Amino acid sequence: MGSTSMNGSGKGTGEGGDGSGGPVEDTGAPAGAVRTAEERDLGEAGARLSTAPVEGAAETAAGAPGLGPVGWARWFWRQLTSMRVALILLFLLSLGAIPGSLIPQNSIDETKVAAFRERHETLAPLYDSLQFFDVYSSVWFSAIYLLLFVSLIGCIVPRSWQFVGQLRSRPPGAPRRLDRLPAYTTWRTEAEPEQVREAALAMLAGRRFRAHRAGDAVAAEKGYLREAGNLVFHVSLIVMLVAFAWGQLFKSEGGKLVVEGGGFSNTLTQYDDFRSGSLFATDDLTPFSFVLDSFTGTYAKSGPERGTPRTYEAAVTWSTPEGTERKQVIEVNRPLEVDGTKVYLNGHGYAPVVTVRDARGEVVFQDPVPLLPIDSNVTSTGAIKVMDGYRGPDGEKDQLGFQAFFVPTFAGAGEGDMFSQFPGLEFPVLALTGYHGSLGVDSGLPQNVYQLDTSKMEQFKAANGEVLKQRLLPGETMQLPDGAGSITFEKDVREWATFQITRQPATGWALSGAIAAIGGLAASLFVQRRRVWVRAVRGEDGVTVVEMAGLGRSESAKLPEELGDLALALNAQAPTAPEPVDATAEGATT
Amino acid sequence: MNLAATNESLAEISNYLIYSSMAVYTLAFFAHMAEWLFGSRSKVARTAAALTAGDGGQGGREAAAPAVTVGTAGGTAVLDRPKVVTRATGGARDVPDGPGAHGGTAKGDLYGRIAVSLTVLAFLLEAAGVASRALSVQRAPWGNMYEFSTTFSTVVVGVYLVLLFAGKNVRWAGLPLVTTVLLDLGLAVTVLYTESDQLVPALDSYWLWIHVSTAIFCGAVFYLGAVGSILYLFRDSYEAKLAGGGTPGRFATSVLERLPSAATLDKFAYRVNAAVFPLWTFTIIAGAIWAGDAWGRYWGWDAKEVWSFITWVAYAAYLHARATAGWKGRKAAYIALIAFLTFLWNYYGVNMFVNSLHSYAGV
Numbered sequence: 010m011g012s013t014s015m016n017g018s019g020k021g022t023g024e025g026g027d028g029s030g031g032p033v034e035d036t037g038a039p040a041g042a043v044r045t046a047e048e049r050d051l052g053e054a055g056a057r058l059s060t061a062p063v064e065g066a067a068e069t070a071a072g073a074p075g076l077g078p079v080g081w082a083r084w085f086w087r088q089l090t091s092m093r094v095a096l097i098l099l100f101l102l103s104l105g106a107i108p109g110s111l112i113p114q115n116s117i118d119e120t121k122v123a124a125f126r127e128r129h130e131t132l133a134p135l136y137d138s139l140q141f142f143d144v145y146s147s148v149w150f151s152a153i154y155l156l157l158f159v160s161l162i163g164c165i166v167p168r169s170w171q172f173v174g175q176l177r178s179r180p181p182g183a184p185r186r187l188d189r190l191p192a193y194t195t196w197r198t199e200a201e202p203e204q205v206r207e208a209a210l211a212m213l214a215g216r217r218f219r220a221h222r223a224g225d226a227v228a229a230e231k232g233y234l235r236e237a238g239n240l241v242f243h244v245s246l247i248v249m250l251v252a253f254a255w256g257q258l259f260k261s262e263g264g265k266l267v268v269e270g271g272g273f274s275n276t277l278t279q280y281d282d283f284r285s286g287s288l289f290a291t292d293d294l295t296p297f298s299f300v301l302d303s304f305t306g307t308y309a310k311s312g313p314e315r316g317t318p319r320t321y322e323a324a325v326t327w328s329t330p331e332g333t334e335r336k337q338v339i340e341v342n343r344p345l346e347v348d349g350t351k352v353y354l355n356g357h358g359y360a361p362v363v364t365v366r367d368a369r370g371e372v373v374f375q376d377p378v379p380l381l382p383i384d385s386n387v388t389s390t391g392a393i394k395v396m397d398g399y400r401g402p403d404g405e406k407d408q409l410g411f412q413a414f415f416v417p418t419f420a421g422a423g424e425g426d427m428f429s430q431f432p433g434l435e436f437p438v439l440a441l442t443g444y445h446g447s448l449g450v451d452s453g454l455p456q457n458v459y460q461l462d463t464s465k466m467e468q469f470k471a472a473n474g475e476v477l478k479q480r481l482l483p484g485e486t487m488q489l490p491d492g493a494g495s496i497t498f499e500k501d502v503r504e505w506a507t508f509q510i511t512r513q514p515a516t517g518w519a520l521s522g523a524i525a526a527i528g529g530l531a532a533s534l535f536v537q538r539r540r541v542w543v544r545a546v547r548g549e550d551g552v553t554v555v556e557m558a559g560l561g562r563s564e565s566a567k568l569p570e571e572l573g574d575l576a577l578a579l580n581a582q583a584p585t586a587p588e589p590v591d592a593t594a595e596g597a598t599t
Numbered sequence: 600m601n602l603a604a605t606n607e608s609l610a611e612i613s614n615y616l617i618y619s620s621m622a623v624y625t626l627a628f629f630a631h632m633a634e635w636l637f638g639s640r641s642k643v644a645r646t647a648a649a650l651t652a653g654d655g656g657q658g659g660r661e662a663a664a665p666a667v668t669v670g671t672a673g674g675t676a677v678l679d680r681p682k683v684v685t686r687a688t689g690g691a692r693d694v695p696d697g698p699g700a701h702g703g704t705a706k707g708d709l710y711g712r713i714a715v716s717l718t719v720l721a722f723l724l725e726a727a728g729v730a731s732r733a734l735s736v737q738r739a740p741w742g743n744m745y746e747f748s749t750t751f752s753t754v755v756v757g758v759y760l761v762l763l764f765a766g767k768n769v770r771w772a773g774l775p776l777v778t779t780v781l782l783d784l785g786l787a788v789t790v791l792y793t794e795s796d797q798l799v800p801a802l803d804s805y806w807l808w809i810h811v812s813t814a815i816f817c818g819a820v821f822y823l824g825a826v827g828s829i830l831y832l833f834r835d836s837y838e839a840k841l842a843g844g845g846t847p848g849r850f851a852t853s854v855l856e857r858l859p860s861a862a863t864l865d866k867f868a869y870r871v872n873a874a875v876f877p878l879w880t881f882t883i884i885a886g887a888i889w890a891g892d893a894w895g896r897y898w899g900w901d902a903k904e905v906w907s908f909i910t911w912v913a914y915a916a917y918l919h920a921r922a923t924a925g926w927k928g929r930k931a932a933y934i935a936l937i938a939f940l941t942f943l944w945n946y947y948g949v950n951m952f953v954n955s956l957h958s959y960a961g962v
């Protein structure tokens with residue numbers, strides 16, 4: 010179909026004339042079908058109605074380049090920039106994206122990848138060698154999209170030049186036989202041919218056609234926006250890709266847990282965990298800090314979804330070195346934004362405040378202890394570690410550790426297990442068991458703050474020899490045996506929130522690219538590019554015959570309609586002549 | 600609480616409305632069946648005539664031959680609109696569209712009209728069901744898969760009815776649509792049913808309205824396109840067989856004869872897919888913006904994102920195929936169907952079987 014020759018200056022002139030180049034067109038016409046005599050009559054009428062690449066050029070060359078390295082390179086380039094190869098690459102791209110959605114990905118969740126490795130000992134090495142755990146940064150996936158974009162660029166550049174050329178040149182003259190075009194109309198008028206052409210030119214120009222006189226006819230064209238839109242769309246794809254890649258290379262992203270009253274300032278050491286792109290530099294971090302004033306979570310109180318979160322709000326006060334200080338509420342969908350860095354709220358939990366006294370009765374620890382939720386009702390666990398300052402009954406230095414289990418809403422005494430009934434703070438209970446000995450924090454290995462390494466510790470036992478274990482209500486204290494001290498659950502349970510602090514440059518570019526892409530796409534798919542010719546010649550009987558015909562890059566129902574409108578407008582200025590009395594045409598009208 | 604009580608009764612009303620719409624869709628289904636049945640008695644055979652008449656596939660070209668001179672027949676007072684002659688282009692089979700399911704029979708047509716009226720009624724009931732569900736939860740009714748499915752089929756039927764009343768030739772889609780809408784609703788009220796409730800904070804954003812509504816709308820239109828593509832494939836083999844001098848089976852003839860021509864179906868599929876593709880692009884971008892707000896990154900290759908992307912690329916491939924020599928027609932239609940399957944998988948498969956951040960399916 011059309012793309013074979015639509016822009017084929019000097020190449021075939023045939024099917025271009027049928028105007029079927031576009032998407033809304035005929036089916037099943039074999040490319041390169043034998044052309045009939047009339048089709049040849051259409052001449053260049055359909056030429057350069059788009060800038061789609063000349064399909065077939067690649068295939069012709071496919072047989073035998075045989076021209077040495079340059080020939081091969083040219084051949085390869087032709088292949089790569091053909092629509093066919095673009096199509097195949099698009100296919101490969103969607104196929105290639107699939108494994109990443111079914112196999113756990115390092116970039117998303119490393120623990121899942123680790124779990125997968127454990128479960129599939131034979132598959133994992135195979136997946137490793139195929140980079141299936143890192144599909145979207147794998148060599149083969151990158152190769153597909155890079156090839157696609159090289160192909161895209163190789164396609165856009167010549168198309169843009171061609172388009173500029175088309176804008177500069179004029180629509181081609183009328184084909185010899187207008188009645189072979191997809192939409193056609195004719196009538197006889199008493200106006201002079203010259204007058205008709207004049208009127209047609211004015212009328213078409215008035216409707217924003219690019220029109221000019223060519224011989225005995227007027228040639229006009231409209232809808233260049235389609236091509237422009239298509240080019241904008243493809244260029245925007247490149248902009249988006251580059252912006253995305255840029256963002257990945259320079260991004261930084263890290264998490265931080267902050268207890269109410271606590272704060273964060275944006276330096277590397279403050280992060281609990283941190284990831285960055287390969288070109289990130291530390292001084293890219295935006296200087297600012299914030300304090301978490303309060304965190305509020307509300308939950309459905311009744312109904313089948315009792316306990317389902319309704320709102321999470323973190324009220325913060327943030328400031329920059331320049332001295333701006335502002336208050337803001339961060340919600341799940343509403344991050345705090347400071348100079349390109351965004352602070353997202355992404356988790357919360359409780360931090361009961363506990364006080365530990367040693368054998369002498371001195372306070373050796375008094376802090377909120379953030380505990381990690383293990384279920385959706387915020388049943389939480391964690392560890393309380395007293396590293397220095399503690400002295401035992403004999404006055405010797407020692408370390409204390411407590412395993413803590415916390416429920417914000419306790420089921421009630423005698424209700425058995427310590428699982429929270431509701432995520433809100435309605436009936437908080439803290440359960441503790443204590444250890445003393447070496448916490449093992451000096452062993453040099455990084456330690457999880459939420460877990461206790463009890464391998465070098467001894468558990469406190471009650472007088473009856475059983476493990477010391479106690480449930481505390483706010484304000485209650487657990488005495489350690491043998492006057493070893495005490496631990497108090499203060500009447501103060503704070504909430505903590507985790508924040509994700511991210512900076513991804515070039516987001517604005519990505520967004521602009523995206524918007525331009527949609528605009529270009531809409532123009533490319535909704536605008537019709539079409540040509541109209543008006544021919545006016547004196548017939549044998551001296552009466553002027555007006556012929557009008559339209560040709561679209563894409564055959565559309567609108568084309569004949571538009572031609573009808575144009576004809577009506579012209580007909581007003583070149584009224585239909587009365588039929589000759591002998592009425593030879595009479596029969597033809599029906 | 601008072602408020603909670605009204606909400607629950609509204610949710611109940613919504614359920615009744617959905618069940619009633621299913622009952623009416625069932626009636627519409629039978630009416631469509633009757634339309635097809637009565638229509639099968641007609642003996643039109645226009646397609647066969649067009650394709651086997653003398654010059655075979657060239658039949659339609661003659662249409663252009665007599666250049667009709669038009670205008671005012673007598674006086675100059677009346678300005679008739681000049682008649683435009685249209686002409687099929689290069690090599691396409693010029694086959695007239697089938698008469699529709701009723702096959703030109705008055706009885707078939709009557710049942711067809713009844714079916715359409717019932718579909719309108721069922722649509723209104725279903726839309727009211729979706730609306731009352733939305734009212735009962737005081738939010739957009741797209742928080743879980745039950746709500747997606749009911750909204751989805753409502754929109755499918757809505758788009759179909761709009762096209763129908765805009766005078767487009769789409770009545771042929773009636774039976775397949777009503778059948779699949781019944782299936783969808785059946786699934787929704789049994790497997791996917793979820794009690795009405797409010798949203799978790801992550802879903803509570805105005806992007807929900809934008810992103811999810813356009814996604815559902817795109818899905819509905821893509822579905823219409825897919826129905827067009829499937830019927831195109833059948834009709835095209837039927838026409839090809841006729842053109843090649845074969846005689847298709849009686850059942851195939853009876854059914855396919857009444858459908859629009861392959862060219863018309865193909866064009867229909869292309870138009871709806873192309874028209875909605877920019878909106879689908881927008882949907883993905885809106886999703887990315889939302890993800891940027893909710894999770895701190897606008898694109899993270901989450902399963903749902905991956906499959907939206909695949910769907911997008913697949914439809915882009917379809918559009919490219921249409922513009923590429925050697926890929927038009929059947930091959931392009933297969934791509935369109937694959938593209939729609941990726942959409943479906945994203946909608947059902949990813950929600951139910953794949954672990955994704957978007958796991959709000961509620962099943």
Ligand code: HEM
Nearest residue numbers: 031032061062090091092095157160161164246915918922
């Ligand atoms: C990221 C990959 C690409 C996407 C998503 C994409 C998308 C599109 C879309 C949606 C259209 C409109 C189709 C229509 O008018 O019916 C289009 C047209 C076109 N694309 Fe692409 N494209 C991509 C890559 C390419 C590449 C690599 C090439 C060059 C080989 C290319 C060449 C064309 C051409 C020539 C048209 C015009 C076709 C016509 O108007 O009939 N595209 N593209």
